[in-house]
Amino acid sequence: MVNPSSVVAALPRRPLVVGNWKMNGSRVANGELLAALRSAGPFDAEVAVCCPFPYLPDVALSLQGSGIGWGAQDCSSHESGAYTGEVSAGMLAEFGCRYVIVGHSERRVHHGESDQVVADKARIALSHGLTPIVCVGESDAEYEGGLTESVVKRQLSAVVHTLGHCVSQIVVAYEPVWAIGTGKTALPEQAQAVHAVLRAQLAAASTRAAEMRLLYGGSVTASNAQAMFLQPDIDGGLVGGASLKASEFSATCRAAMAAALESSGKSKK
Ligand code: 13P
Numbered sequence: 690m691v692n693p694s695s696v697v698a699a700l701p702r703r704p705l706v707v708g709n710w711k712m713n714g715s716r717v718a719n720g721e722l723l724a725a726l727r728s729a730g731p732f733d734a735e736v737a738v739c740c741p742f743p744y745l746p747d748v749a750l751s752l753q754g755s756g757i758g759w760g761a762q763d764c765s766s767h768e769s770g771a772y773t774g775e776v777s778a779g780m781l782a783e784f785g786c787r788y789v790i791v792g793h794s795e796r797r798v799h800h801g802e803s804d805q806v807v808a809d810k811a812r813i814a815l816s817h818g819l820t821p822i823v824c825v826g827e828s829d830a831e832y833e834g835g836l837t838e839s840v841v842k843r844q845l846s847a848v849v850h851t852l853g854h855c856v857s858q859i860v861v862a863y864e865p866v867w868a869i870g871t872g873k874t875a876l877p878e879q880a881q882a883v884h885a886v887l888r889a890q891l892a893a894a895s896t897r898a899a900e901m902r903l904l905y906g907g908s909v910t911a912s913n914a915q916a917m918f919l920q921p922d923i924d925g926g927l928v929g930g931a932s933l934k935a936s937e938f939s940a941t942c943r944a945a946m947a948a949a950l951e952s953s954g955k956s957k958k
Contacts, residue, residue, distance in 0.1 A: 708932025725935030760788030868907025
């Protein structure tokens with residue numbers, strides 16, 4: 690019997706699965722979800738949930754000592770000051786956040802966030818010790834127009850230019866907009882091709898690109914997760930709807946680890 694932690698340590702990249710609750714939940718429902726998730730753990734993959742801002746203290750309390758991390762779904766691109774309604778990265782750090790999602794397509798589309806604003810958010814998150822999960826992804830029309838590669842490269846390029854070699858400290862999530870909440874997942878090979886483009890772009894900016902985690906998001910479920918996570922440049926998932934059910938989310942987290950072990954040719958048995 691191999692020690693699971695030594696197997697994890699031997700992997701080139703520890704899989705990461707992050708739940709994005711979006712604007713869902715209630716204090717009661719969250720408590721139940723997190724209690725069930727805690728009892729389904731511990732997980733060999735790294736696991737985190739990104740909740741709406743007001744729930745951060747509750748989530749921190751529920752997950753303390755569980756090994757499951759938590760974070761937020763956005764932060765301001767400013768340090769502090771007269772920005773009504775915004776929440777700073779420093780505030781998130783005060784609540785023990787490990788991660789913050791920046792540049793989710795729902796922010797880019799509904800709140801007009803530009804590539805540069807997203808890059809500024811990533812920079813400020815890093816300066817407060819948070820790991821930004823930078824989302825990139827093409828719209829349906831861009832996909833149909835064959836623009837996927839140029840769109841994601843443009844989105845990532847702003848981040849690379851703003852962060853320089855510190856870009857190695859971020860997590861990138863490729864989320865094709867047409868796959869979000871639609872049940873239409875990208876084919877694993879399709880997603881892999883985009884991930885390979887992103888990793889090559891990161892490699893041009895950092896010698897540590899091979900250590901970086903690149904996540905796929907868009908209708909990930911426990912049943913399609915393993916095929917997706919088996920792809921060589923897909924290191925886990927950013928999970929929306931399926932993160933709201935403890936059994937579905939924990940099965941997705943286990944699938945990430947199973948895929949990592951399978952592709953590295955290792956077994957825990
Ligand atoms: P779904 O998993 O619900 O498609 O959402 C994906 C997403 O947007 C995660 O950030």
